[in-house]
Amino acid sequence: DGGITQSPKYLFRKEGQNVTLSCEQNLNHDAMYWYRQDPGQGLRLIYYSQIVNDFQKGDIAEGYSVSREKKESFPLTVTSAQKNPTAFYLCASRRTVNTGELFFGEGSRLTVL
Amino acid sequence: DAKTTQPNSMESNEEEPVHLPCNHSTISGTDYIHWYRQLPSQGPEYVIHGLTSNVNNRMASLAIAEDRKSSTLILHRATLRDAAVYYCILRVINAGKSTFGDGTTLTVKP
Numbered sequence: 001d002g003g004i005t006q007s008p009k010y011l012f013r014k015e016g017q018n019v020t021l022s023c024e025q026n027l028n029h030d031a032m033y034w035y036r037q038d039p040g041q042g043l044r045l046i047y048y049s050q051i052v053n054d055f056q057k058g059d060i061a062e063g064y065s066v067s068r069e070k071k072e073s074f075p076l077t078v079t080s081a082q083k084n085p086t087a088f089y090l091c092a093s094r095r096t097v098n099t100g101e102l103f104f105g106e107g108s109r110l111t112v113l
Numbered sequence: 114d115a116k117t118t119q120p121n122s123m124e125s126n127e128e129e130p131v132h133l134p135c136n137h138s139t140i141s142g143t144d145y146i147h148w149y150r151q152l153p154s155q156g157p158e159y160v161i162h163g164l165t166s167n168v169n170n171r172m173a174s175l176a177i178a179e180d181r182k183s184s185t186l187i188l189h190r191a192t193l194r195d196a197a198v199y200y201c202i203l204r205v206i207n208a209g210k211s212t213f214g215d216g217t218t219l220t221v222k223p
Binding site for chain 2: 004033035041042043044045048056058059088090092094098101102103104105106107109
């Protein structure tokens with residue numbers, strides 16, 4: 001079945017450690033997105049990528065980094081510079097930035113101790 | 114960015130219709146209106162989208178005002194499984210990013 005796979009589903013890390021969240025899609029979509037969600041709030045855009053080897057900052061990119069070396073993969077690194085990293089992270093993809101609806105993964109819940 | 118405004122929360126009784134409103138007064142002519150919903154601890158799922166005309170699918174109907182400054186998502190018979198956060202967003206052509214607001218939390222009472 002086609003879809004988006006995020007891993008891990010749950011992750012615990014100590015303060016000051018970098019963490020990388022995986023996002024893989026087999027939908028052949030060009031565009032991919034990372035969102036952050038805090039309890040009781042909506043989604044905020046961290047980074048997005050319109051095509052391989054290209055990505056742009058979203059509304060809250062500080063303390064995060066991404067890469068897009070393959071069409072299928074868009075990993076997100078939460079760096080130690082992110083002041084409040086505990087959150088629910090959602091990856092999404094779309095056929096292109098201008099077409100289709102967003103398909104979301106099931107999310108990764110990061111807790112920093 | 115073109116913004117949307119939704120009520121924070123709404124309640125409905127099971128098996129009754131639900132009308133979820135969304136205001137998007139700064140919408141431009143090429144912006145599509147998309148609706149998604151999110152169940153607890155899951156990623157959002159697509160519900161429906163439209164440009165100018167009203168739209169129907171197996172999940173819901175979308176009614177778009179003639180001036181396009183507002184729209185309404187209609188669930189014809191709410192079930193307990195429809196309890197979720199509903200997001201109305203605009204897909205802006207050539208903008209790249211898709212921005213979500215806080216959505217409307219729908220509670221369905223048995």
